[in-house]
Amino acid sequence: MSRYTPPLDDWRFVIEHVIDAPASWRDLPAFADLDGETAAEVLAQAGRFAADVLAPLNGPGDRQGCRWSADGGGTVRTPDGYPAAWQAFVDGGWPALACDPEVGGQGLPQLLNAAMFEMLIGANHAWTMYPGLLHGAYEAIKATATPELRARYLPKVVSGEWLATMNLTEPQAGSDLGLIRSRAEPVEPPPEGQQLANGAAVRITGHKIFISGGDQDMSANIVHLVLARLPGAPAGTRGLSLFLVPKWLPDEHGGHGRRNAAHCDGIEHKMGIHGSATSQMRFEQAEGWLLGQPGAGLSAMFLMMNSARLHVAMQGLAHLESATQKALAYARERVQLRAPTRPDEAAASTGADPIAWHPAMRRILLGLQAQTEGARVLVGWIGVLLDESEQHPDADRRQRAGDLVALLTPVAKAFLTDLGHRGADEALGVLGGYGYVHEYGIEQIVRDSRIAMIYEGTNEIQAIDLVMRKWLDTPRRMDALIEVLRAEVASAADRPDLAVEAAALQRQIDALVDAGTHLQAARAQGVDAVLAVADDALAAVGWTLLCWAWLRSASRADCHADAAVAQRKRELARFGCTWLMDGQSARWSRLQQWQRPLPWLRC
Amino acid sequence: MSRYTPPLDDWRFVIEHVIDAPASWRDLPAFADLDGETAAEVLAQAGRFAADVLAPLNGPGDRQGCRWSADGGGTVRTPDGYPAAWQAFVDGGWPALACDPEVGGQGLPQLLNAAMFEMLIGANHAWTMYPGLLHGAYEAIKATATPELRARYLPKVVSGEWLATMNLTEPQAGSDLGLIRSRAEPVEPPPEGQQLANGAAVRITGHKIFISGGDQDMSANIVHLVLARLPGAPAGTRGLSLFLVPKWLPDEHGGHGRRNAAHCDGIEHKMGIHGSATSQMRFEQAEGWLLGQPGAGLSAMFLMMNSARLHVAMQGLAHLESATQKALAYARERVQLRAPTRPDEAAASTGADPIAWHPAMRRILLGLQAQTEGARVLVGWIGVLLDESEQHPDADRRQRAGDLVALLTPVAKAFLTDLGHRGADEALGVLGGYGYVHEYGIEQIVRDSRIAMIYEGTNEIQAIDLVMRKWLDTPRRMDALIEVLRAEVASAADRPDLAVEAAALQRQIDALVDAGTHLQAARAQGVDAVLAVADDALAAVGWTLLCWAWLRSASRADCHADAAVAQRKRELARFGCTWLMDGQSARWSRLQQWQRPLPWLRC
Numbered sequence A, B: 001m002s003r004y005t006p007p008l009d010d011w012r013f014v015i016e017h018v019i020d021a022p023a024s025w026r027d028l029p030a031f032a033d034l035d036g037e038t039a040a041e042v043l044a045q046a047g048r049f050a051a052d053v054l055a056p057l058n059g060p061g062d063r064q065g066c067r068w069s070a071d072g073g074g075t076v077r078t079p080d081g082y083p084a085a086w087q088a089f090v091d092g093g094w095p096a097l098a099c100d101p102e103v104g105g106q107g108l109p110q111l112l113n114a115a116m117f118e119m120l121i122g123a124n125h126a127w128t129m130y131p132g133l134l135h136g137a138y139e140a141i142k143a144t145a146t147p148e149l150r151a152r153y154l155p156k157v158v159s160g161e162w163l164a165t166m167n168l169t170e171p172q173a174g175s176d177l178g179l180i181r182s183r184a185e186p187v188e189p190p191p192e193g194q195q196l197a198n199g200a201a202v203r204i205t206g207h208k209i210f211i212s213g214g215d216q217d218m219s220a221n222i223v224h225l226v227l228a229r230l231p232g233a234p235a236g237t238r239g240l241s242l243f244l245v246p247k248w249l250p251d252e253h254g255g256h257g258r259r260n261a262a263h264c265d266g267i268e269h270k271m272g273i274h275g276s277a278t279s280q281m282r283f284e285q286a287e288g289w290l291l292g293q294p295g296a297g298l299s300a301m302f303l304m305m306n307s308a309r310l311h312v313a314m315q316g317l318a319h320l321e322s323a324t325q326k327a328l329a330y331a332r333e334r335v336q337l338r339a340p341t342r343p344d345e346a347a348a349s350t351g352a353d354p355i356a357w358h359p360a361m362r363r364i365l366l367g368l369q370a371q372t373e374g375a376r377v378l379v380g381w382i383g384v385l386l387d388e389s390e391q392h393p394d395a396d397r398r399q400r401a402g403d404l405v406a407l408l409t410p411v412a413k414a415f416l417t418d419l420g421h422r423g424a425d426e427a428l429g430v431l432g433g434y435g436y437v438h439e440y441g442i443e444q445i446v447r448d449s450r451i452a453m454i455y456e457g458t459n460e461i462q463a464i465d466l467v468m469r470k471w472l473d474t475p476r477r478m479d480a481l482i483e484v485l486r487a488e489v490a491s492a493a494d495r496p497d498l499a500v501e502a503a504a505l506q507r508q509i510d511a512l513v514d515a516g517t518h519l520q521a522a523r524a525q526g527v528d529a530v531l532a533v534a535d536d537a538l539a540a541v542g543w544t545l546l547c548w549a550w551l552r553s554a555s556r557a558d559c560h561a562d563a564a565v566a567q568r569k570r571e572l573a574r575f576g577c578t579w580l581m582d583g584q585s586a587r588w589s590r591l592q593q594w595q596r597p598l599p600w601l602r603c
Helices: A008-018 A021-027 A036-064 A082-091 A110-123 A125-132 A134-144 A147-159 A297-333 A345-349 A359-391 A395-430 A442-453 A459-472 A475-491 A496-524 A527-532 A534-559 A563-583 A585-592 B008-018 B021-027 B036-064 B082-091 B110-123 B125-132 B134-144 B147-159 B297-333 B345-349 B359-391 B395-430 B442-453 B459-472 B475-491 B496-524 B527-532 B534-555 B563-583 B585-592
Strands: A067-069 A075-077 A162-167 A183-186 A201-212 A221-229 A240-246 A262-267 A278-291 B067-069 B075-077 B162-167 B183-186 B201-212 B221-229 B240-246 B262-267 B278-291
Touching: A008 A021, A008 A036, A008 A110, A008 A359, A008 A534, A008 A563, A021 A036, A021 A359, A036 A082, A036 A110, A036 A125, A036 A442, A067 A262, A075 A262, A082 A125, A110 A125, A110 A297, A110 A359, A125 A201, A125 A297, A125 A442, A134 A147, A134 A162, A134 A221, A134 A240, A134 A278, A134 A297, A147 A162, A147 A221, A147 A240, A162 A201, A162 A297, A183 A278, A201 A221, A201 A240, A221 A278, A221 A297, A240 A297, A297 A359, A297 A395, A297 A442, A359 A395, A359 A534, A359 A563, A359 B459, A359 B527, A359 B534, A395 A442, A395 A459, A395 A475, A395 A534, A395 B395, A395 B442, A442 B395, A442 B442, A459 A475, A459 A496, A459 A527, A459 A534, A459 B359, A475 A496, A475 A534, A496 A527, A496 A534, A496 A563, A496 A585, A527 A534, A527 B359, A534 A563, A534 A585, A534 B359, A563 A585, A563 B585, A585 B563, A585 B585, B008 B021, B008 B036, B008 B110, B008 B359, B008 B534, B008 B563, B021 B036, B021 B359, B036 B082, B036 B110, B036 B125, B036 B442, B067 B262, B075 B262, B082 B125, B110 B125, B110 B297, B110 B359, B125 B201, B125 B297, B125 B442, B134 B147, B134 B162, B134 B221, B134 B240, B134 B278, B134 B297, B147 B162, B147 B221, B147 B240, B162 B201, B162 B297, B183 B278, B201 B221, B201 B240, B221 B278, B221 B297, B240 B297, B297 B359, B297 B395, B297 B442, B359 B395, B359 B534, B359 B563, B395 B442, B395 B459, B395 B475, B395 B534, B459 B475, B459 B496, B459 B527, B459 B534, B475 B496, B475 B534, B496 B527, B496 B534, B496 B563, B496 B585, B527 B534, B534 B563, B534 B585, B563 B585
Parallel strands: A162 A221, A183 A221, B162 B221, B183 B221
Antiparallel strands: A067 A075, A183 A201, A201 A278, A221 A240, A240 A278, A262 A278, B067 B075, B183 B201, B201 B278, B221 B240, B240 B278, B262 B278
16 A cells, blocks of 8 residues: 655665765776766666556556466566566666666666665566566676677667576476586587587577576567586586577577577466566577587576676565565554553543554564665675775775675575565564555565575575685685674774664674684584584674674764654664664574584484 | 375374373363273364365465355355365364264364364365354353353354354454444343343444455355444443344244345455455344343453464464475475485485485474474363363362463464464475475465464464463463473473473573563563563563473373384474574563663654
8 A cells, every 4th residue: 555665865875874885986987977966866766767667567467467378489478567667667778777888888886776676676576577687697698708699689688678587497406506407509519629619509408497587578589598518518517508598589680580499388376476477498409609618607607696696685675675664654554552652642642552652563663674774784885895896996905895795695695585575574464464465565575575585596505605605615705794894893982872783793793703613613524514504604694794784874874964864773773783683692602502413304 | 286194193192192181081071081092083084184175175275265246245155165175074073073062062172173173274274264263153152142042053053054253353443452333233222221131132333354254155154243332332342242143144943034234345355365255244234132241242252262362373383284294295305416414325326315404404394393293282282271271170270271271372372373474484495496386385375374473363462462461460370381391390300311301491491480570570660661572572481382392292202102203203302492492592581671772663
């Protein structure tokens, strides 16, 4: 019932004050002319698009869903209004926002792209699935394709005329991509002893499932990026190569050519994101081209995957934001029972009070607000780091920023999607019985948000990635994060008003350092014990980052022009660093108890 | 994809060994002839009905849903197969299971009724909504109706020929029943200064929403129990009276008479339980009769409500059980990636391993199993107490059992439905992408289970009931529970094999006693602080009860004839008392910090 309101004021506060992105932009030649004012204007326009065009399609798209037909090699009709909205998005130049101007992009920071995507997803998760892989596909093609393929495909992807997909999963190969069976036959096999050249033509055969946007009626063509095996490739992930397979084979002028044998055999009936066509794909000698080197498919795909994981992290934030909006709107209007005390004693003479005044609801709502604002600081920071990792003139700074992005990516993906789904579920509870019916839209957020914990690597896979590869294998990455956290505590040393928040963060830092020691000891005994507590480790790091975000937000609260907003930010930081953080100690203590056995399943 | 398997072996173990119900039955004249063997046979038959008749209707009923039409005063068609399944249930005599033989009941214990309902719900939650209020309506009519109304309605309700509804909620009155506006006009107003007699005829006018089974095509008639206000009744809950309003006014022979003006104006479109008709009811001068005394409506309704809350607690257990079954079945079959170690080194030569061997999945699955088995012990115990509270020849024993039931009811309702929903959500994650599609049925459990946290008093309302009324207002109830818990620890004193579990429970007992002191101190300062931590208090008590259940289950494990099952019970108890309990300390510490302020919501 409540409208989606783009969180423009909070984004501006985060960008200009909490993470001070303009200071970073001054160091990056590509963005040296950008200022906070301009950035805010871009986001205001994106926010209008989200609220005015996408949000009205969200509920109807959920109820109508996608419709599949066997015609034309398998075709999907997206919900009414989706194609027109996509065309408007393309006409506005939005797909190109953070792409290189050399290939038609607008050359704006990834940070702004991330902020824009939070608002698109918050207004309509299912619709935003279609461009969700666009930036990642752009990165993968840009980094791996031959000049000829780049020239043919990249401008169309950048403009959004053509959308892209990521074809990894097969029925037997989900988390385990090493089990992929799809095959690629070179049209002209390379001479004995030589490997196939980048850009070589192949025929692809195989089945892929859970392909988002595998077919749709929004873009004129679809660019499938497909993992498959060349003849004689080794088993496992080392035998995977990446291929570009268009739905329509472009003619010489780049227009609509022949239909390729990339068929959509059906779509899934899912818990949520009904407007997103989750497709079963069948490639039958489909024409494609090698992207990059044979056997380098997984690393090429990870260019796309890392971008996709950060995109999914934005989904977690977006679900938190839109669920919080709905819960707050309802809790302020709905009156039930008398509250034990009231913020305004003038109200004491009336009967029932707004449920927002009841302690149990206040606590849920404060928790939702604090998590939302903290999460936004975290993803804003990752956005800045991403831009620095690509654009900073100093190689050491690029490296350090890249290290932090690598460490923070699995945390943001898993932790924020956990918060997004659980937060939406809590928000549903605020609406009581009304939360359970379609009309208020909150149950849709619960259903939509669940998938974000699964796709682009399940949250359990993210935890393994964090602990094994990003933390234990490369301790310099966690050292870089600890340095940032310590600097934040140090900078609060002369601020008695931040003593509670700084002390909370210091406790987390101590626990984090201690946890590293325990995890190293555990790994020395075998990885079982490490993997059994990896989910705790990821969540503990996630809460530590929120604690950092709250301290930082409180420390900059005075910069907000509205004193009431500034006071709320201080209160949410205090609430987060006390009420929310006190639930986290058990996670750290589980890491200390890694020697505790985990039984085998019986019966 | 996996079939529902009734947990007959576990129920038998719980009934005969963990809670030793046969020993209790020997003290209760009504059940003196009952033994464990007979009880197991009854449950085996009920389990077959659940698995063979109800489970196959569960997925199809979710997809088809209920269909409403304006014809005939508003009528609902339930999903295909629902009416025939109800007729089979009635023909089997199941509705009468725990009703008094004097009115046609089978006179079996409430414990067996609860166990039966776990299986019905586990197989098909939506279908089981229709008889879900039957026992409560039986209790309310039996306790309050005049002999004439009892004779006319009770046998039909006991047999299940007629189903019953509970009409409380109105658009403006959800948690706050004091805001109910529905009116009852006496057909013959009582003489000045006298109150309306029990059984007096009235005309009811008003709107009710969220009425489960408000209309349906399963039973020949529907008996609505309606809360409304007589003329001149005071505001608030003290002005509410309870009325019986049939859909069809029985003729002189108890058959199908005239249609009453109790209209169904539509049904809700919900997140889940699509097969359950959640109805909007409109009473327009509908004919009804007073049940009990004027102004005593709420206490009469609470006879029904307490039964309904325990029924909802069974939903929590049922969702845990069926979700755990699906997750286990999938995790044993699905192979992905190599596990770091294997239970069976002979398997080491193959490629990918069952995901059930991966530490992160093992931990989730062990958690689900431990919670399921612990929850079953808890509800089994409540079932025994319920029977003792009604049937024990010793008044003190009845009182003590009643005290414990009153204390445990809000905990079981809220805590087990929380576990049920969160457990189903975790189980979905085990299935990864397959968990998100309809086909495997797990996402339906997530959707269905969410409502159990809301209806029959939201879980936040349960927490207030527990802390304010059942704990602080009447400390003897919590004292009775603490006595039970201490006795369990004491009886484990000479069992070194139970030392870990006993120590874990002792820590909870100490924390529980301490919490009582803190909550009393908090209340002395005003109830705000108490209400802000009421949810923590309820969950902490809930986990304490599971800890007790695990200790008790482990202490009786040797009684199980199958050594592997006995060993699993010991391992699950150990896992529960260590891995699961270590996350609960934060809840207790929040109760100690009741002086910590909870900010008001701003902006």
